[in-house]
Amino acid sequence: MTLSQQLLEEQEIAYEAEEGQYTEEIDRLETLPLAFEDGSWSVEDVEWIVRWKSSRSIGYFERNGPEEVKHLVDDALSANSVSEKVNILTRLDGVQVRMASAILLFVNPDRFTVLDWRAWDVLHENGYLPDEMPDDPSVEDYLLYLGVCWAIANEYDVSLRTLDMALWALGGDE
Template identity: 40%
Template structure:
């Protein structure tokens, strides 16, 4: 498979038509960046991002692992979560942002990338096996999805996503939706 602008644009459009969570995701992409920037967010806003990371799989993600991660995140003191998100919003490069987020219980690099997506939706693409595998199959990433993605792995993925965004003149949210749909088609 070769990634092209028309393929990316078509799959991003199909995402809105076919994905059950598309409407609520679009609302959160509009709402959460400003909410996180202002600091006027509650515990549920932050929890929503963690829940979304797993629930976008619509039950296909192992429930035990999902619940354990969500519970671990809930155990964080809210002031710690607020401080982490505020710091990420206002400073640091990608590695520093991921490093700060992964200090939170229940947040590994993939979940941290979900926070980056909802804080900076035009800049960051969430990292998951489905998205990575599409890029690998298209020859855009050399290695298969890592067993435990590291910050370095995300930076490799992010660099490729930036190149693709520039090549196709799309934002990160559009690229994410296209990769998700292309991955769903590969799984069918």
């Protein structure tokens, strides 16, 4: 398969049909960036993101105290670099690099995308990424992935979120 603007836009529609939380996801993508920007976000908002990305992680995430979540997320929001943001978020129980990328998506969907094995596989199979995704991706792996996604979104004139949804849909079954 060759990526194209048409294919990516068609697969965004397929994502909507496949993803059970699509409506709430879209609602959260419209409200959470502003909440993170103005400081009105809640620990429950972050818990929702954790469940959205991987419900298996919620038990680990719930080990964090609300003050710790507030403190570390605020620190990540004020950090200057992507790697610093990810490193801070991964200090939370239940948050590894992939989960940190999901939190960042809801902070700014125009700048961040979710590190996901389905999407990574599509990019690897199409020659955009040299290797398969590691079992435990590093911050550097996310930076590579994010840079590739920025370039592809720019090349095919689609939003980063459209690309993310399309790659997830193209990645097939979990």
